[in-house]
Amino acid sequence: MSSSSMFNFRVHRCQPELVQPAAPTPHEIKLLSDIDNQECLRFYFPMIFMYHHEPSMTKKDPVKVLRHALSQTLVYYYPFAGRIREGAGGKLMVDCNGEGVMFIEAEADTTLDQFGDSLHPPFPWFQQLLDDDVHGTQQIIDHPILLMQVTRLKCGGFIVSLNINHTISDATGLKQFMNAWAEMARGAHQPSIQPIWHRELLMARNPPHVTCNHREFEQIILPPNTVKKEDATTIVHQSFVFTPAHVAAIRCLVPIHLRQCTAFDLITACFWCCRTKALQLEPNEEVRMIYTVNARSRLNANQSSLVGYYGNCSAFPVAVTSAGNLICGNPLGYAVELIKNAKAQVTEEYMHSLADLSVIKERCIYNTIRSCVVSDMTRAKYENVNFGWGAAVYGGVVKGGAGPLPGATFIVPHKNAKEGLILLITCLPYEDMKRFAEELDKMFGNQNQPTTSGPSFVMSSL
Structure with missing residues (x-):
């Protein structure tokens, strides 16, 4: 077992706050696509981005820079600041009400170098950087779509941890959002790629008709009283x-x-x-x-x-x-x-x-x-997300x-x-x-x- 499993550090968290768009945004209801609507995507997905100290950024506080850039990015990605609602037949939609995304400022009593070999997954200490059991459940309705914690490190580096509601974006979509956020942090006035909604591209047809074989949904019936190995x-x-x-x-x-x-x-x-x-x-x-x-x-x-x-x-x-x-x-x-x-x-x-x-x-x-x-x-190359402190030491999934x-x-x-x-x-x-x-x-x-x-x-x- 790696010595990194014994590594302990303390994190001081400030009270969570809601970061809202920096300017007024449309208050509207946007339907998610029928691909977004799938049961298997109704959960929060944890990600982590780790950054070294950058001498040219010494006078800048990563928490303040990222919080401000986030509010600017939400002007363009305003559905992220809304809330998922559920309509008739379980159809999901976004209430674009501008309530904001959950943001936590934190400080850890460690340097990035002290993490040693544990600078890639799995991260046994991730819950100190963001509790991945969101709200104590995986409830996605009426909760912030995006939750994040930015943790300063003693060395001047920092860690961005986040949980995203998977119904709003896949890996490619999240990378696009992260790139936009990073561009704003580096001083851009708008994202280089403008976001589009266009969920109608993947809505069911009228009338719907299944033309392909989707064996991923075939259910295997186990004998009565069978206990799955992973449950035991x-x-x-x-x-x-x-x-x-x-x-x-x-x-x-x-x-x-x-x-x-x-x-x-x-x-x-x-x-x-x-x-x-x-x-x-x-x-x-x-x-x-x-x-x-x-x-x-x-x-x-x-x-x-x-x-x-x-x-x-x-x-x-x-x-x-x-x-x-x-x-x-x-x-x-x-x-x-x-x-x-x-x-x-x-x-x-x-x-x-x-x-x-x-x-x-x-x-x-x-x-x-x-x-x-x-x-x-x-x-996806998440490690290339650059908020001004250079590429991430690691950027991507947690486990x-x-x-x-x-x-x-x-x-x-x-x-x-x-x-x-x-x-x-x-x-x-x-x-x-x-x-x-x-x-x-x-x-x-x-x-x-x-x-x-x-x-x-x-x-x-x-």
Whole structure:
């Protein structure tokens, strides 16, 4: 266990305050899209951004700079300052009333260097920087859409922690908001990309009609009195480092015609196979890989009309097979092919069909039994959010798991991303996590080429 797990520090928080738009904004009701409206997005998603001291900014207080810039940014992103309401049939909307976002000023008795190895997920001390159990529940109705804490550090650096209501934005939309906020903090008079609402792009058709197969919503019926393993054991969160040598080793394990696939596809396939072995399932048991796909480039609408769109525009296609097919007698390329085929399902018609399904079935729930969700956060480049203190040491997700998707796994840049390092952040029951790490070591240990040792635990458990 890393010594960073023993690291303790104290944080003094001021009373929460509401930051409102710096100028009058429209008071109106805005409907969320039927993609935004999905049950699986009704939760707060925690993020963290960590910054070193910047000598040229010594005379500036990050709390004051960020608070002022936030109020200016909310003039353009005024729905963030509103409240989510629920209408007939569970339809969500934003009451753009300008009440504001929740902002907490704080001070910690530590420096950034004292965090040591814990400058990337999972963060065992995150609740000191922002309680991720918002309001004691995951209740999203009638509460601030965005909650944040800016914590000064003794070294002159600071940490921005936030919880965002996922129904209003996906990863791409949040990055757009963060960039706008950072631009205002650096002195801009308006965001370089103007936000657009346009949620009608992903509303259900009239009449709605499902034209695609959405297996991510298929529900598996367990035998009576079955206790899911995660309900009876301790779930731990861990990060695993993949080096360029690891990715190259995985690439050598797949057929030549698949070797042009992305590092994300390769790591995801490796993760799926090793995770399935670790779970010790029966060969005939069905396993699923749910894959997050940003669908913006797949919409036939004029792409320039999507610039500035910050709503949810992601799909979660699923690859389905049996545990036996995945781990017995099939090369890693089998998993890669399943994943690539799942990604290819996402078209504009798929997105409209998904919106229609969410209306017809009302509150569709993703199947989480023997399922895992993997999301690529490397392309969002959250570490590039610059409030004037330079790039973040780390910017992105806090841990594995996400709201109603307890098995969510994220692939993010390592703090040494310039060296090509990638982090896989996941969560599993304790014994399964140990076996998962062993399976990763076996996969890389069997390669007859000079690689570093297989991925290993780099953080303490949460």
